[in-house]
Amino acid sequence: MKKAKLFFLFIFIGMFLLGSFPAVTSACSCAELPTAESELERSKAVFSGKVLDIKDRNANGYMTKSVIFEVTNTWKGVEESQVIITTGEGGGDCGYPFIEGQEYLVYAIESDMYGGKSLVTIICDRTNKLSTLQNDLEVLGEGEPPTKKVDLSSTQNQTEFYIWIAGFLAIVVALTIFLLNKQAKTDK
Template sequence: MTQSSAVFSGKVIEIADKNQNSSIQSSADPIAVVFEVEESWKGINQTQVVVYTERSSESCGFEFSLHNEYLVYAHENAGNLNASICSRTTLLSAADQEKQDLGKGEGSTEQISIDLTTENSTNTNQLYIYLLIVALFLGGGYITLKRRTKK
């Protein structure tokens, strides 16, 4: 617990993988996991929190599952909370002894709601804008080339 920036129990309510549909993927790609916080022992006072992990255990990522409950030990890196298979993070159902050792945690005091789909749609909209600009640039180049070849 002393090495963790945050220790809490919570239920996974959303998992966002911005590279899910990418043709190039890495086991180290970041995955954002939104938790509904149930109880906190350190570093969390919000009702929801985002924890990042790598795509797979091959890169030390913890493979969270939607709707499962976990006891999460996270460390802060560049302003984000991160969990890995090297932390003590585990399914809550397998953490009876740890919860007993931790004692009674605190409830969340700051009510927030996190929606990662908004962030992903913003990134998608930016991609469409860039593609439109490239298409306009290529279209302009094509028209210019056609005019020059007619002369």
């Protein structure tokens, strides 16, 4: 009976681990880029800023990038001095290829496209290097500097911390079960 319980426990853990890493596929096809006016209207956030940090993430089976920006100017939806934008890895998932240290004009929508609800931008948006979007800046007019000073660098590492804690706890539970079963066998 105990062997059956142990067997089912290992099956359950194995199925849980297999189900935690599903294969996700996607494809990206963009029509013509919208105008700056229509993109401003459609977007939840429009700002210019410099990329401070880029982290790879696994959100609900999607490989994504979490990008922290130091906001220079804002036209819509952002009051903070730093903001996190989510995008895909690139290629078929529409992710934008941000480069750390570069300045961008970002048009972002609120979406759950890459897992949890967050500000998202993709290659089909007008987001691009700031130096290439001078026409957009003329249409947008003068932006406002952010009004709330924040530091989001610590939030980038929280997920990794929780993954380590969960892994450690799983090992402790498995080791405890193993030792209890071993002790039960020696008591017989």
